[in-house]
Amino acid sequence: MLLLKLFSLALLASQYVASAPTDEDFRLSIRDDTCGGNELSKRAPCNQEVHCGAEGDAQGTQKYSADKIKGTVKWAKRSFPDKEGNYNGFPKYYGASDSPVRKALPADCTGTGVTLYEFPIQEGDHYKGGDPGPDRVVLGETTLADGTKSRFFCLVMTHRGVLDNGFKVCPAVTD
Numbered sequence: 001m002l003l004l005k006l007f008s009l010a011l012l013a014s015q016y017v018a019s020a021p022t023d024e025d026f027r028l029s030i031r032d033d034t035c036g037g038n039e040l041s042k043r044a045p046c047n048q049e050v051h052c053g054a055e056g057d058a059q060g061t062q063k064y065s066a067d068k069i070k071g072t073v074k075w076a077k078r079s080f081p082d083k084e085g086n087y088n089g090f091p092k093y094y095g096a097s098d099s100p101v102r103k104a105l106p107a108d109c110t111g112t113g114v115t116l117y118e119f120p121i122q123e124g125d126h127y128k129g130g131d132p133g134p135d136r137v138v139l140g141e142t143t144l145a146d147g148t149k150s151r152f153f154c155l156v157m158t159h160r161g162v163l164d165n166g167f168k169v170c171p172a173v174t175d
Contacts (some may be wrong), residue, residue: 052135052170053160059134063173064121064156066160072137073153075126076119084148086128091117094138098167101157109154110138116140121156134159135170 032133047154050135053061064072079086086092094116096102102110109116117139128132136153 014041018023027155044078048172048174049083050156050170050175052156052158057161059160061160062135063121064135064170065125068123068135069121069153069156072119072121072126072168073139076117076139077151080117080151087127088132090127090132091133091139094118098140098157098162101155105138105154108139108152111142112143114140115142116154117151118157123144134165149154 011084023027049063049065051061051063053059055061077083094104094112096116108114118136119139120127121135121137122133127171135156135158137156139151140154141149141151144150157167158170159165159167160169
């Protein structure tokens with residue numbers, strides 16, 4: 001009887017492990033597709049587009065849909081050197097020295113052990129080298145207990161309308 005219980009428990013556990021989402025799936029579903037919670041509702045993609053730049057900026061303005069942001073985040077995650085390699089140095093370390101961007105980062109993107117990276121977002125195809133343009137997605141990275149890297153979306157930022165190569169946040173479009 002004890003052997004049957006142990007076998008049943010082992011079988012149940014193996015089914016759970018086989019069907020359990022990976023960390024990558026968890027990060028994508030929680031951070032990229034869900035709008036619940038205080039922190040998540042403050043940032044795209046939450047079924048909202050973002051607007052980078054303002055009327056009159058020398059580099060113009062650009063809107064990005066939630067799907068475009070999600071696609072860029074997935075592409076950026078594959079572009080880290082421990083994955084498929086990077087493009088023209090991207091993703092690259094982002095120190096969040098721009099005060100408005102640092103203040104807008106969600107709490108889970110500023111915690112102990114989180115490293116921030118930037119990756120270009122642009123209209124059309126995903127960035128694969130060359131001129132990165134003015135707009136970026138910011139990704140956070142942490143190391144999990146098993147030593148693997150977990151990477152997740154933080155926000156979208158832009159150089160548009162900012163002096164000295166600084167950044168500002170691209171706000172969610174609310175109209």
